[in-house]
Amino acid sequence: MATTTQAPTSAAHRSQFDAARKWVDIARSLASLVESEVPQASKDSIITPKVVQAWKDAGLYGVLLPTHLGGGGVDNVTYIEIAEEISRQDASAGWVYANHQTGTLFPGMLLSEETFRELLGPNGDGIACGAGAPSGNFGTAKRVDGGYLVQTSPRPFGSGSKYANRVVARVALVDDNEEMTIGDDGNPIVVYIWVDPSNVEWLNDWNASGLEGTGSGSYRIKEHVLEAKWMGTDTGKRAIDDPAFTQGFTPVSSLHHAGVGLGLAKRIIEEIAKSARGRRRGDVPALDQYPLFQADFVRIESSYQAARALVLDAFREVWDAATAGRVTDLHTVRIEQANLHLHRALDEIVSTALLWAGSDVIPKDSIFARLNANARIALNHLMVGPQQAAKIAPQVLAVWQGDDSTIVS
Structure with missing residues (x-):
């Protein structure tokens, strides 16, 4: 499986990297179960209880919650990497997992800590x-x-x-x-x-x-x-002083789409790479050795890596700002901007992969058909629609029209 990150060098980042690898490995260990349940989930119109229980048993529920509430205490970046892996296995599973994890943070922002603890239950895995x-x-x-x-x-x-x-x-x-x-x-x-x-x-x-x-x-x-x-109601005050809650509504909502979008992009790149291996397409005897395909593959893989880096940087910055108690509107704008860029990249990645997949896209139950259908619905969501770019454009323009020192914000 292709790697997407390299371990950082500082001791603090090394610790964070190791924690992320641990959680991603746990999520990856359930891949065969998640994928085997896809047909039943499609039939039932919802992922199966077996998958949800497996996530709970593995400790994957409540990962964003602070440890004093029985959670995993992970940061935004680690969560996204977990959600990316689950969404790579199956986008529907990733969508539900994301809604369960991010959705459970909202009552922690608006209710008393006592009531929120009641919701979480004795195992800290309430939804x-x-x-x-x-x-x-x-x-x-x-x-x-x-x-x-x-x-x-x-x-x-x-x-x-x-x-x-x-x-x-x-x-x-x-x-x-x-x-x-x-x-x-x-x-x-x-x-x-x-x-x-x-x-x-x-x-x-x-x-x-x-x-x-x-x-x-x-x-x-x-x-x-x-x-x-x-x-x-949102009074602006948080009963629980933890970055997971104090980063704000938009970053938490956007976490949902970031993990799913990255997982979909990664999986379709994996599938087109496998599909192209030694496969004849018309006069081309081996697609993966054909320069035009190779050029397109490099382009979409670069789009994925660049979008991923932008997303992780934006979510890391808002988490650090929340930790320091200094989240600004610009942090939120950068989150939205990164998510929009990711989904435009996803659109390009899916379209290019399907073009080269040829007859592999035809079977109704093929992985390409499923990935395409899932991506089209994900891309249609209001939070990643083009109107969002128009909404944040004034703030982005203001950065570039102002003091040059703010451009790196």
Whole structure:
């Protein structure tokens, strides 16, 4: 298998490198299981319980949580390398794993530490995830005895939520007359809620052309009374002072896509390299010895390595900044920029690999067909869409239009 990093030389970086290698090796040891479960996951529209339990047994759940909460205490870069390996095995598995790991950080940002510990459970491997992203599709929450009466209409894209201990949604506060409560900014007051799965109705409507095993279908929160402790708003203060939580919402959300994108890119490069070995294509007797293929292969491998380096650097910088308590808007912009670049590189890598794969892409159950379908869905996600580049462009331009010393930020 191709290597992608070299060990750093300083003692601190050597320790970090060794820790990452340990976790990646653990994830790699489960590759045969993950890949063998892909057909069943596609049939069920969600990865199998056997895979989730194997990850838990291997200690791969909660790796981003600090050690005092029973987690692995790894940094962003180590997490991405773990997620990259799992996504290399199967993008649907990587997508669910990512949603379970990053999704569980959000209640740690918004709830009390005591409530968060309850969510994690005695083994520290509790899961919180769901369709918690901002949108106008809010439910409602009305103050009653014992907490809040909550409910939502169907919410799409609840990736991996059927395995969650607590499922997230967003609700607007309403008064006794069912009128929305308006905040000081003139907008409805909207809060995050985390509910027990027994109060969730799964609509089982995930029938996708790619990422089939992510279980990213819709769900709704049934009407029930939710204790107030399971409701959270972003006050800017964090109950748990750890970089995993203080780095901010966007870096954590972007971790999800970074690992999956890198894993997909790596796997398709591996597959086209194997497919080309000694294979005739038209008048070309051995594709891997053909100069035009070799030139394209070098180009896409370079794109992967460059995108990977940019991603890891951006996430390392925001982690270091969070550790020092100095995360800036520019750190977040660089995260988004790196993720956008990665997914544009992924698009190029997939397209080029499929061009040279020839008839290997034709079988419906081929690895190329699966990788292409998975990549197309991943590339379609809102967080890596072209509108995100327009959003961050003013900050990037400002860096280059200002003092030259800020260009390296």
